[in-house]
Amino acid sequence: MISKSESWSSNQPSNSERINNLDRVIAEGLIVRNTLFLNFGNATDLSEGQACILTALSPEVALADNPEACPPTVLPLWMAFLVHRLSEGVSAAGWPAFSVGFAKTLRRIYTLTDDKHLWTDADWDHQSFLACSIFLRLVAPRAGHSLTIVNDALWLCGRAANGHKNGSMPLDAEWEATRRLAQFAKETAQKEALAADPQLFLSLESFSKARAANGPWAAASTAEAATSRMGSFGIALGVADAASDAASGSGFNWHLIANDLLASFDARCAELER
Secondary structure: OOOOOOOOOOOOOOHHHHHHHHHHHHHOOOEOOOOOOHHHHOOOOOOOOOEOHHHHHOHHHHHHOOHHHOOOOOOOHHHHHHHHHHHHHOOOOOHHHHHHHHHHHHHHHHHHHHHOOOOOHHHHHHHHHHHHHHHHHHHHHHOHHHHHHHHHHHHHHHHHHOHHHHOOOOOHHHHHHHHHHHHHHHHHHHHHHHHHOOOOOOOHHHHHHHHHHOHHHHHHHHHHHHOOOOOHHHHHHHHHHHHHHHHHOOOOOHHHHHHHHHHHHHHHHHHHHO
16 A cells, blocks of 8 residues: 555664655645545545655554554554544644644654663553543534533542552542442443433444434443553544534644654753753
8 A cells, every 4th residue: 555665674664764755745736634444445535655644654544554563563453553543533624733743742742762762662552641641622612511521630640640659549449439420320321322312223323323312321431441441442542433423513623643742852951951
């Protein structure tokens, strides 16, 4: 699908080579929102050399046609999936600007990781909790009777995000208790939606539309995913998809999410660079 860049020195390019390739793709106007899974539809509308963020960074992703192939030293799995999800949500017009900002931020992260050994797995974990918080705040206005559980999940994610500073990480029992409450709230809202219209769940498409029309259901789904501790899939797919359903009725702003994520990364970089 995407030809491997001639800049790769081996099958395992360095992070410096990877970010240089992303910069090149952006500079040459070849960056696109998403190049993954297009083979399933026999897509032929990609020009030679075009790439999305993930395939520009990782020839492994391009060959496998799957974000799971992204090496953890390049991006943690949850972030690879979230970048893929963002590439579907941010508009084609806005994607080049986000790609430029993301490349600059990622270069800072690689410098802190590879050259100074300051950015660690704990920093990526910190960012994952901030990402969950961003989604939870976006669904809160439509949460209705699920607002309490959304706020509980926000509180846990906030504590977890700051745990590396004050050593006050939530206990496993706290995560599980909140997840169970979120699951109950989700099931309650889902039953209410089904009672109102028994035809809602005839297909995956109608299921998604039903959840989108029911803010409490989607908000509780978001809280459940954020507290499920499912790692990469829970954060990137469960939270993002549930949240996008929850906010779709009021215009989900993926540009805002992208900008908030970059701001959180840059803020952590600035702390470590002092």
